[in-house]
Amino acid sequence: MKKVVPIGPYHPLQEEPEFFKLQVEGEKVVGLEINIGYNHRGHEYISPTMTWDQVTFLVERICGICSNSHPFAYVCAVEDCAKIEVPERAEYIRTIVDELQRIHSHFLWVGLAGHFLGYNTVWMWFWRYREPLLDLLESITGNRNHYAMMKIGGVRRDIKDEDIPAIEKTLNLLEEKTALFTRAVLDDPVIRARLENVGFLRTEDAIAYGVLGPTARGSGVAIDVRKDHPNAAYGWIPWDMIVFDECDLFAKAKVRLLECLESVKMIRECLKRMKPGEICAEVHEIPPGEGIGHIEAPRGEVFHYIRSDGSNMPVRHKVRAPSYMNVASNVAAVKGCTIADAVLVLASVDPCYCCTERVMVVEDHKKIGDGNYLIQLSQKRTETLAKRFGDPESRLRTFI
Amino acid sequence: MSGVSNRSFEREEFEKRFPEAKITERSSRRVYVDVDRAQISEVAAFLFKEHGIRFAIATGTDTRNGFEILYHFAHDARGVMYSVRIFVPKEDPKVISLGSWLPAARWIEREMHELLGIDFEGHPNLKPLLTAEDWPRDRHPLRRGE
Numbered sequence: 001m002k003k004v005v006p007i008g009p010y011h012p013l014q015e016e017p018e019f020f021k022l023q024v025e026g027e028k029v030v031g032l033e034i035n036i037g038y039n040h041r042g043h044e045y046i047s048p049t050m051t052w053d054q055v056t057f058l059v060e061r062i063c064g065i066c067s068n069s070h071p072f073a074y075v076c077a078v079e080d081c082a083k084i085e086v087p088e089r090a091e092y093i094r095t096i097v098d099e100l101q102r103i104h105s106h107f108l109w110v111g112l113a114g115h116f117l118g119y120n121t122v123w124m125w126f127w128r129y130r131e132p133l134l135d136l137l138e139s140i141t142g143n144r145n146h147y148a149m150m151k152i153g154g155v156r157r158d159i160k161d162e163d164i165p166a167i168e169k170t171l172n173l174l175e176e177k178t179a180l181f182t183r184a185v186l187d188d189p190v191i192r193a194r195l196e197n198v199g200f201l202r203t204e205d206a207i208a209y210g211v212l213g214p215t216a217r218g219s220g221v222a223i224d225v226r227k228d229h230p231n232a233a234y235g236w237i238p239w240d241m242i243v244f245d246e247c248d249l250f251a252k253a254k255v256r257l258l259e260c261l262e263s264v265k266m267i268r269e270c271l272k273r274m275k276p277g278e279i280c281a282e283v284h285e286i287p288p289g290e291g292i293g294h295i296e297a298p299r300g301e302v303f304h305y306i307r308s309d310g311s312n313m314p315v316r317h318k319v320r321a322p323s324y325m326n327v328a329s330n331v332a333a334v335k336g337c338t339i340a341d342a343v344l345v346l347a348s349v350d351p352c353y354c355c356t357e358r359v360m361v362v363e364d365h366k367k368i369g370d371g372n373y374l375i376q377l378s379q380k381r382t383e384t385l386a387k388r389f390g391d392p393e394s395r396l397r398t399f400i
Numbered sequence: 401m402s403g404v405s406n407r408s409f410e411r412e413e414f415e416k417r418f419p420e421a422k423i424t425e426r427s428s429r430r431v432y433v434d435v436d437r438a439q440i441s442e443v444a445a446f447l448f449k450e451h452g453i454r455f456a457i458a459t460g461t462d463t464r465n466g467f468e469i470l471y472h473f474a475h476d477a478r479g480v481m482y483s484v485r486i487f488v489p490k491e492d493p494k495v496i497s498l499g500s501w502l503p504a505a506r507w508i509e510r511e512m513h514e515l516l517g518i519d520f521e522g523h524p525n526l527k528p529l530l531t532a533e534d535w536p537r538d539r540h541p542l543r544r545g546e
Contacts, residue, residue, distance in 0.1 A: 037530035045541065080430065210455050210504030223454065228476035229429065292430060292472065292481050294456070303472070305459050318459040320508075328507055 002030065005339060007346070018327060020346060027338045032331050047317035052078060052152060052286055055314065059304070060146055062319065065108060068101045069297035070319070071150035073304040076231055078152050081291025081308055086232075087278040090154035092270045095233040097141060097149050098295070099263040099270075103174065104133050105298035106256040110185070113253065116343055117194055118379030122185060129177045136170045139163060154280030164271055175264045182257040194382055195250035199345035201333040202247055209329035212322045213300025214259065215349045218252035220245030225296035232295075237269040249348045285310070297322055299349070323349065340381040410451065418443060430481055437486040440471070441496045447473045447482065448502060455504045456481070460512040462544045466490050467518055471498070488518055497523035515542040 007020040019038065023031035043062060047055050059070040072094060079086060086094075107130040114122025134144040140159055141147035149155050159167075185191055201211070206219035216223055222243045226234040242258045244251035288310040294303045300322030307316040326349040334345045411423065414433075421443070422434040435443050447453040456472040467488040474481055488495055497520035499506035509520040510529040517540040520526060528535065 037528075037532075040530045042541070080427075207452075207454075208503045223476045229474070229479045229481070292483070294474070294481070301456065301474075303457050305470070305472070307461065316459070316461045318457070320457040324457075324507065325504060328503070 001025070020330070022334070022339065022342055024339060027340075029334050029337050029339065029342050032334050034327060034330065036327070043319060044317055048314050051312045052314065055317065056150055056152070057148065059319065060148065060150075062321065064145055065105050066101060066297045066299065066302075067146045068097055068149065069295060069302045070304070070321075071148075072098060072232075073293040073295045073297075073302040074306070074317075075150045075152050076293025076295060077291040077304040077306045078286060078293070079291070080293055081289045081306060082152075082283070082286045084153050084281055084283060086154055087281055089158075089274055089277040090279045090281075091232045092274040093155045093157075093159055093279065094150070095237070096159065096267050096270050097137070097147060097155075098232070099267050100133065100137055100140075101147075102298045103178075103260045103263050104130055104137070106260050107133070109256060109298075110181075110253070113344070113347060114185075116347060116378050117191065118382040119191070122181070125177075125181055129174060132170050132173060136167060139166065151280055153283040154278070156280075158279050159274070167271065168268070171264050171267060175261065178257070178260045178264070182261070185257065186254065190382060192250060194341075194344070195248065195253060196246075197248050198341050199249045199333045199337060199348055200247050201329055203245070205329065205332040206247075209332065210325045211300070211329045211349075212325055213296065213298070214252055214255040215300065215326045215329065217241070217243045217255045218249075219247045225294055225301045229294060231293075233270055233273075234266075237266055237273065239266050239269075249344055252348050286312075299323060300326060340378045343378045414446065417446060429479060431483070433482060433484045435484060435486060437488055437495055440484070440486050441498060443484055444471060444473075444498050444502065444505075447484075451475075452477075453482065455498075455502060458505065458508045458512065460516045460518060460542070462516060462542060467493060467516060469495065469512070469518070493518045494521055495519070496521055499523045514540065516540050517543060 003024050005022040005024055007018075007022065019035035021033040021035070022029050023033070043058060047058060050058055056071045056074060059074045060067050062070045078084075107126045111123045111126035111130070114120065114126065137147060138144045140163065141149050141157060149157060201215070201219045203220045206216050206221045211219070211221070212223070220243065222241060224241045226239075227241050239262055242255045242262060244254055286308045288308055290305065290307045292303070292305050294301050296302075302322060303318075303320040305316070305318040306314045309315045330346055330349065333348070334342050337345055414421065415423070418435060418439060420436060421439075424432045424434075426432060433443070444455070448455055453473045453475045456474045458472065459470040461468045461470075465487070467490065469486050469488060471484040471486075472481060473484065486495065493516075495518060497505075497509055499509045499520065500522040506523070506525070507529055509523055510526060512518050513520060513523075513526050514528040514531050514535075514537075517538075528537070531541070
């Protein structure tokens with residue numbers, strides 16, 4: 001008999017609150033229906049009522065985690081339309097802020113994934129070292145989140161030379177800890193047992209659904225806007241794209257963890273190459289025309305399209321966040337999983353996952369599970385596996 | 401044609417297949433193509449199926465002359481963004497759906513359907529995506545004057 005396990009609908013942290021209706025037969029997931037739009041804020045409607053500079057702050061509020069990505073893509077779109085040359089130093093600063101944001105976003109995801117697995121040590125570790133990173137972002141930009149660094153033609157703040165030793169110190173700490181944690185997480189037999197061969201998103205499906213970012217790169221689709229359509233300093237500095245073709249959850253986790261190390265490398269390179277100079281070009285009027293800006297956010301490509309009629313406001317502004325494509329692909333990835341694994345599969349595309357707090361299992365209009373039901377289910381499964389492999393927490397502790 | 405960068409996609413092949421299409425290269429990384437709305441499915445199949453160009457998203461706009469849909473295709477191997485533009489008259493807002501064979505286009509077509517009131521023929525599930533369940537189906541928030 002088919003039952004429906006509703007997850008959602010309200011999703012307080014993410015920009016697109018989601019409602020997943022898992023259709024299950026016993027323990028097995030046979031179908032998925034996704035409803036979005038519960039917190040539609042009408043950014044595309046509001047944007048043409050604001051001036052070009054104001055829209056930068058509007059789009060910054062689309063997402064709190066990747067709050068640098070949307071303004072970055074937006075200013076790229078306006079610069080594409082108005083053919084503005086951005087000074088070299090500004091391009092390096094943009095790259096540095098964007099990569100710092102990527103590390104913090106990936107740390108956030110790994111921490112949450114650890115929590116869902118029942119590995120609270122992983123959660124505490126990653127979030128412990130996310131703090132110095134947020135402090136670093138605060139010292140560079142003035143804010144822990146919503147950095148307000150992007151500006152049409154350049155950046156708003158410079159990175160001072162006297163701040164660079166502090167940045168390097170934090171980078172060294174992050175590199176050391178990320179390398180250590182990555183080894184600890186990837187070598188752990190219980191984590192491997194939970195993530196390997198679970199939640200397959202086949203390469204064909206990944207291409208057909210147009211998935212982006214680590215979700216695509218874990219499924220063997222080698223796309224990265226930073227490499228393929230380089231903007232800012234990404235075309236000038238050496239770095240490697242991380243791609244795995246196992247198509248399972250473990251591959252996606254590996255992509256995110258190894259990307260953090262790659263980001264540290266990129267920031268170091270930018271700091272080394274940065275020369276004194278202007279940080280913002282002079283911008284006059286935005287001519288009539290249209291422009292596209294797309295950049296690689298932590299979750300994949302953020303896409304902005306703007307159209308100008310020569311006035312001080314856009315006439316059309318289209319925004320496409322990466323989750324729009326990635327979340328839709330869950331329909332393909334979740335089929336055949338158990339409910340306990342579905343929790344991880346739905347989280348693997350990196351939506352914010354507090355929607356699990358709202359889970360209810362309904363059977364004949366009677367509530368049989370609520371609140372932490374799914375998390376408990378997932379953690380219980382890890383416990384079972386842990387018994388088979390020995391105590392996971394103690395095994396992890398040996399790495400510290 | 402002079403000034404065509406070597407980054408441009410298989411332009412000759414494209415022009416041969418779709419002689420009426422108007423190709424504009426705004427820069428080496430941005431190409432805009434105007435086609436007739438009846439051809440959109442073939443053009444999309446040419447780009448996506450034959451040349452493996454990723455479907456990024458579509459932009460629907462209400463303009464003075466009718467609806468305008470831009471289908472953005474990202475050619476990741478060459479670093480070029482192709483935007484295929486079609487015009488849809490307001491009195492007959494119908495377009496052939498890409499979602500019938502391209503899952504990536506399903507959500508955006510549902511979105512354009514509810515926000516602009518464009519019908520996508522052959523779409524497997526043209527339910528509203530973003531608006532509330534009790535939102536009147538004949539009101540389209542991104543249409544001018546509504």
